[in-house]
Amino acid sequence: VPALPQGYNLRRVGKEDFQDKNLFKTLSILTTVGDIPEPKFHALIEYWNDRKEIYNPMVITNAENVIIATGMLFVEHKLIHGGGKVGHIEDISVNPSEQGKKLGLIMIRNLIQIAQTEGCYKVILDCDEKNVRFYEKCGMKIEGVEMGYRF
Template structure:
């Protein structure tokens, strides 16, 4: 019986060590944090340009958008991952929380602008961002989190727990009509 008790004790000690161990959210040499004002100069725009058309976004316009999002922090959260050695941003993603009249007034999380720099892919950075945004959505009582992605990225998001559901529709508004 003593040997049995020792094995049980070792198992529970191991189990507790596993569940209480702090797993770093990003690999060594990287830091995940919220977007800040200085990130315009740390390569945010060129990073986003690896995802989509950015056009000419001036620093003053970036700061306007940043301040708007800061004032509406209950709606917007943008995360970045900075490469510690180069001090440049290498990944980013955003969560937008939409309050709904359905589901008892619960919220839906929308993940947007997920991109990892070409030279830093395959290190789990996107998964780290997606996990943190999912946890934030849970804290904000979202009943689901949705995103749009290219067919080629479906596998990545499936690894993060997402599944293909329904269809996306899009209406493109001419640039001349969309500018403020």
């Protein structure tokens, strides 16, 4: 895994991240965040923290201690493959002012490393065509077709 720039850190999301809204700002680059009141945010963090073997919500902070990148590794515990585990990478977002500094790649490499430590036999994700080259640079390969059903 390549090293982060000086002063940058990778860590788990915490309840304190509600205050300055930088987590929400970074995620809004990716998609609609919607209205999340503080009690709902805290309940979700508790839900994730009670299930640390499943939920790995990670962020990168810059030298000013501001969240500028996000990523989630969700570990699915399966019956098949001898009760194996599959890692799912979700919600990758890098603030535009910090893009092109390998932070996306460092996030992905770290999530893959967590998946390996957790004993996953593979890691998968869904993405747009325009991001395929980025994920290939992270060492991933196209496998199959993404499908969805929207409500």
